[in-house]
Amino acid sequence: MTQxxxxxxxxxxxxxxxxxxxxxLADASGFDSLSMRxxxxxxxxxxxxxxxxxxxxxxxxxxxxxxxxxxxxPPVPDADWKxxxxxxxxxxRRALQRHPWARQAIESRTNKTPxxxxxxxxxxxxxxxxxxxxxxxxxxxxxxGGRMWGFTQExxxxxxxxxAESPPDAPPEAQAAMFEQMAARYPNIVAIATSVRHDEGSxxxxxxxxxxxxxxxxxxxxxxxxxxxxxxxxxxxxxxxxS
Amino acid sequence: MTQxxxxxxxxxxxxxxxxxxxxxLADASGFDSLSMRxxxxxxxxxxxxxxxxxxxxxxxxxxxxxxxxxxxxPPVPDADWKxxxxxxxxxxRRALQRHPWARQAIESRTNKTPxxxxxxxxxxxxxxxxxxxxxxxxxxxxxxGGRMWGFTQExxxxxxxxxAESPPDAPPEAQAAMFEQMAARYPNIVAIATSVRHDEGSxxxxxxxxxxxxxxxxxxxxxxxxxxxxxxxxxxxxxxxxS
DNA sequence: AAGCTAGGTGTACGGGGTACACTTGTCAAG
DNA sequence: CTTGACAAGTGTACCCCGTACACCTAGCTT
Numbered sequence: 001m002t003q004x005x006x007x008x009x010x011x012x013x014x015x016x017x018x019x020x021x022x023x024x025l026a027d028a029s030g031f032d033s034l035s036m037r038x039x040x041x042x043x044x045x046x047x048x049x050x051x052x053x054x055x056x057x058x059x060x061x062x063x064x065x066x067x068x069x070x071x072x073x074p075p076v077p078d079a080d081w082k083x084x085x086x087x088x089x090x091x092x093r094r095a096l097q098r099h100p101w102a103r104q105a106i107e108s109r110t111n112k113t114p115x116x117x118x119x120x121x122x123x124x125x126x127x128x129x130x131x132x133x134x135x136x137x138x139x140x141x142x143x144x145g146g147r148m149w150g151f152t153q154e155x156x157x158x159x160x161x162x163x164a165e166s167p168p169d170a171p172p173e174a175q176a177a178m179f180e181q182m183a184a185r186y187p188n189i190v191a192i193a194t195s196v197r198h199d200e201g202s203x204x205x206x207x208x209x210x211x212x213x214x215x216x217x218x219x220x221x222x223x224x225x226x227x228x229x230x231x232x233x234x235x236x237x238x239x240x241x242x243s
Numbered sequence: 244m245t246q247x248x249x250x251x252x253x254x255x256x257x258x259x260x261x262x263x264x265x266x267x268l269a270d271a272s273g274f275d276s277l278s279m280r281x282x283x284x285x286x287x288x289x290x291x292x293x294x295x296x297x298x299x300x301x302x303x304x305x306x307x308x309x310x311x312x313x314x315x316x317p318p319v320p321d322a323d324w325k326x327x328x329x330x331x332x333x334x335x336r337r338a339l340q341r342h343p344w345a346r347q348a349i350e351s352r353t354n355k356t357p358x359x360x361x362x363x364x365x366x367x368x369x370x371x372x373x374x375x376x377x378x379x380x381x382x383x384x385x386x387x388g389g390r391m392w393g394f395t396q397e398x399x400x401x402x403x404x405x406x407a408e409s410p411p412d413a414p415p416e417a418q419a420a421m422f423e424q425m426a427a428r429y430p431n432i433v434a435i436a437t438s439v440r441h442d443e444g445s446x447x448x449x450x451x452x453x454x455x456x457x458x459x460x461x462x463x464x465x466x467x468x469x470x471x472x473x474x475x476x477x478x479x480x481x482x483x484x485x486s
Numbered sequence: 487a488a489g490c491t492a493g494g495t496g497t498a499c500g501g502g503g504t505a506c507a508c509t510t511g512t513c514a515a516g
Numbered sequence: 517c518t519t520g521a522c523a524a525g526t527g528t529a530c531c532c533c534g535t536a537c538a539c540c541t542a543g544c545t546t
Binding site (some may be wrong): 107117118120121122124125128134135137138139141142143145146147149152153185186187188189191192193194212213214216217220221223224225228235238239 | 350360361363364365367368371377378380381382384385386388389390392395396428429430431432434435436437455456457459460463464466467468471478481482
C-alpha cells in the first residue's frame with residue numbers, strides 16, 4: 001500500500017509536468033499567487049524538488065511563456081502578409097485570453113529565449129516575404145509593440161465609474177451619486193465611456209468590446225503599414241523629411 | 244548636540260518627503276530594489292514609520308506615478324489636436340526616460356487614482372475639442388494604449404545578438420561565432436536588426452533609435468486617427484462593415 | 487556487491503510587506 | 517504646572533517569498 005501510494009505520488013515529475021502545473025496554477029489563481037512554494041504544494045512535493053527540473057523561477061516563467069507560444073497558430077501558408085499577420089495576432093490574442101497571467105509574465109520577461117526568438121523570426125518573415133524591406137519591417141515590429149503578443153496596455157480594465165474609492169458592490173444610490181461626481185469632475189472620461197454600447201441600456205456603459213478595440217488599433221496599424229509599403233517608405237527618407 | 248542631531252534627523256518626514264525619497268531611490272536603484280525597508284533606511288527611519296504617511300506600498304507607488312504625471316507638460320493651449328497630442332505624448336515620454344522605473348510602476352498599477360484620471364481627462368479633452376466624436380475618441384484612446392504614457396512594449400531592449408546565453412562581455416571571436424549562429428537560425432531577425440544604422444560601422448547594429456521608433460508608431464496612429472476623423476468614422480458603421 | 491546518479495528532502499538564510507502594541511515629543515485645555 | 521490627547525517614530529513579530537546546501541534514497545551500471 002505504501003508502495004501503491006508511492007507509485008501514484010511518484011509519477012516521476014519531469015520538467016514538463018512542472019510547467020503544466022505552473023500554467024494550471026497561474027490560470028486558476030493568477031500570476032501573483034504563483035510561487036515556487038505553492039506550485040510545489042500542488043505537485044505534492046517539497047519546494048526545492050522543483051529546482052531539479054527548472055533552474056529558478058525565471059526559467060519557470062520562460063518555460064510557461066514558451067508553452068503559451070506553442071498555443072499560437074502557425075502562420076497560414078498561402079495568405080497575403082496582411083491577413084497572415086492579422087490571423088496570427090488574433091490567435092496570439094486568443095491564447096492570451098485563455099491565460100490571463102500571460103501578459104504579466106511576458107512583460108516581466110526580458111525575452112530572448114529560443115521560443116520567443118522563433119516566434120519573432122517567423123513573424124518577421126511574414127513581413128519580409130510580403131514585400132517589406134528589412135528597414136520598414138524593423139519599424140513595423142516596433143510599432144506593433146506588445147500587440148504582436150495579442151495585448152495592449154489597457155487603460156480601462158474595469159467598467160468606467162469604478163475607482164479605487166468606489167467598490168463595485170456599493171448600494172445603487174451610492175453608485176448613482178458616484179456617477180454624478182465622476183461626470184462633474186471627469187466629463188470627458190464619462191463622455192467616451194458612455195458613448196459605446198449605450199444600446200445595452202446600462203447607464204455606466206459597463207466595459208467595452210475589447211475585441212473590437214483591439215482590432216481597431218491593429219487594423220489602423222496594418223493599414224498604415226500597407227500605405228508605407230506601397231509608397232516605398234524608408235527610414236532614411238523619413239529622417240530627412242523630419243530635419 | 245543631541246538636540247542638533249535630532250533637529251536634522253527629525254525634519255518631520257511628511258508624505259511628500261517620503262514620495263520624493265522613493266522616487267530618488269527608484270531612480271538610483273531601479274524599481275525592483277525599491278522596498279519599504281530600503282526606503283526607510285534611506286530616510287534614516289524604521290520601516291513602520293513610513294506607514295504613518297502612506298497606507299501601504301500600493302499607495303506609495305500610486306503617489307510616485309502621480310508625481311511623475313506632474314512632470315508631464317500640460318497641453319499647449321492654442322495648438323491643433325494633432326500637435327497638442329504629439330507634444331504631450333513626447334513630454335510624457337521624456338518624463339518616463341528620466342524615471343526608468345516608471346514603466347514598471349505604471350504597468351503594475353490598476354490606475355484610477357485621481358492623478359491618472361485627471362491626466363486622461365485632459366488628454367481626452369484634446370481629442371474632443373479637436374472635433375473627434377466621443378465614439379471615435381474612445382477607440383483612439385484604446386489604440387494609443389500605453390503610448391499615451393510615452394512607452395511601448397519594447398521588443399528589443401538590448402542589442403540584437405545578445406541572448407540569455409551570450410553575455411555581452413564575451414571575447415570578440417566568441418561574439419562573432421554567436422553572430423554566425425544567430426544569422427543561421429534567425430536570419431530574419433538579424434536582417435532587420437542590421438538594417439538600421441549600418442552607417443555607424445557596427446556589425447551587429449547596436450541598439451536602434453528608440454525615439455525614432457516611438458515617433459514612427461505614434462505618427463502612424465495619429466495619421467490614421469486623422470483619416471478616420473475626416474471620413475466621419477463611427478463604430479456602428481465599422482461594426483456593420485465587418486459583418 | 488559497489489558505487490554512481492537522478493530525484494526528492496530538511497533546514498536555513500536573507501529578503502519582503504505589514505499588523506500591533508509601545509514610546510516619545512508637542513501642544514492645548516484645565 | 518499638570519494632564520492628557522494626539523501625531524510621529526519604534527520594536528517585535530508573523531507569514532510570505534526564492535533558493536543555497538547538505539543530505540537521503542532508490543535504482544541502475546559496472
